[in-house]
Amino acid sequence: MILRLKAVTKDYIWGGTRLREEYGKIGGNRLAESWELSVHPDGMSTISGGEYDGMPLGEFVEKFPESTGKNSFGNIPILIKLIDAKDNLSVQVHPDNDYARKYEDDNGKTEMWYIVDCDENASIIYGFKDKLTKEEFRSAIADNTLLYKVNTVPVKKGDVFLIRAGTLHAIGKGCLIAEIQQSSNVTYRVYDYGRLDDKGNPRELHIDKAVDVTNTSPAEIPVQNNEKGGILCDCEYFTVYREDISGESVIKQNKDTFTHIMVLEGRGEVISENCRYTAEKGESFFVTAGTEWHIKGNCSIIYTVV
Numbered sequence: 568m569i570l571r572l573k574a575v576t577k578d579y580i581w582g583g584t585r586l587r588e589e590y591g592k593i594g595g596n597r598l599a600e601s602w603e604l605s606v607h608p609d610g611m612s613t614i615s616g617g618e619y620d621g622m623p624l625g626e627f628v629e630k631f632p633e634s635t636g637k638n639s640f641g642n643i644p645i646l647i648k649l650i651d652a653k654d655n656l657s658v659q660v661h662p663d664n665d666y667a668r669k670y671e672d673d674n675g676k677t678e679m680w681y682i683v684d685c686d687e688n689a690s691i692i693y694g695f696k697d698k699l700t701k702e703e704f705r706s707a708i709a710d711n712t713l714l715y716k717v718n719t720v721p722v723k724k725g726d727v728f729l730i731r732a733g734t735l736h737a738i739g740k741g742c743l744i745a746e747i748q749q750s751s752n753v754t755y756r757v758y759d760y761g762r763l764d765d766k767g768n769p770r771e772l773h774i775d776k777a778v779d780v781t782n783t784s785p786a787e788i789p790v791q792n793n794e795k796g797g798i799l800c801d802c803e804y805f806t807v808y809r810e811d812i813s814g815e816s817v818i819k820q821n822k823d824t825f826t827h828i829m830v831l832e833g834r835g836e837v838i839s840e841n842c843r844y845t846a847e848k849g850e851s852f853f854v855t856a857g858t859e860w861h862i863k864g865n866c867s868i869i870y871t872v873v
């Protein structure tokens with residue numbers, strides 16, 4: 568079975584308007600993130616259309632546990648977002664599973680970014696240039712010199728970055744990103760550019776926890792550009808593919824796990840034996856484990872399995 572999903576949107580202060588204007592997302596003027604595949608309690612996808620219209624995805628997979636397949640994680644262990652950074656995101660880090668389960672009652676967060684589109688001079692922050700001690704990291708936050716110690720990496724459309732839990736990072740302004748991550752909503756912010764929120768207050772920082780979990784070794788920056796298709800990322804939590812379709816794609820099936828499909832560009836039809844949906848730019852689909860599916864039309868998709 569294939570289900571069309573309706574995303575949950577978030578209006579964080581750095582968000583832009585592109586997800587509404589170009590990707591058909593519903594939300595206010597400022598639209599930072601759409602959570603395309605999520606069973607996280609902080610924002611759950613719902614099913615749109617068909618027999619289960621309006622049902623939260625988490626309820627569906629509880630009712631039909633076989634729909635997520637026999638993946639070793641159980642349920643849906645990932646969260647997939649579109650992110651429109653009109654302004655810089657805070658410099659931040661996420662804990663690993665052990666730390667997050669112990670202190671946050673949530674999962675750790677390893678994430679992958681695919682640069683769907685970006686401004687000409689866009690960049691991201693990825694780890695440290697040189698090895699710091701934990702004390703040096705703490706004082707760089709305190710005396711506002713952190714941005715001199717981190718790698719600022721210019722990006723272009725099609726770049727792929729895997730950001731493991733413990734890696735300091737930030738999405739820079741002008742990036743539109745597809746993010747595939749572990750299902751978690753734990754972020755430790757260390758630097759927020761001195762910004763104030765809508766109420767005029769600085770957003771909370773989480774420096775002690777960040778110092779605990781951050782890997783302060785110099786980062787090796789992964790360089791991968793993929794505009795042509797194939798595997799974007801294959802790590803222990805998820806495998807992400809990109810494909811350009813013109814005409815008809817070959818039939819796919821994954822017996823062991825569900826598949827999430829997201830249309831990045833163009834338009835097509837997502838088809839299984841019993842289901843057929845038009846698929847527009849920005850739309851997401853959940854394919855239950857074992858279902859044969861393929862796509863017709865002219866479009867670019869990314870699809871993810873665990």
Ligand code: ZN
Nearest residue numbers: 659661678736
């Ligand atoms: Zn992050």
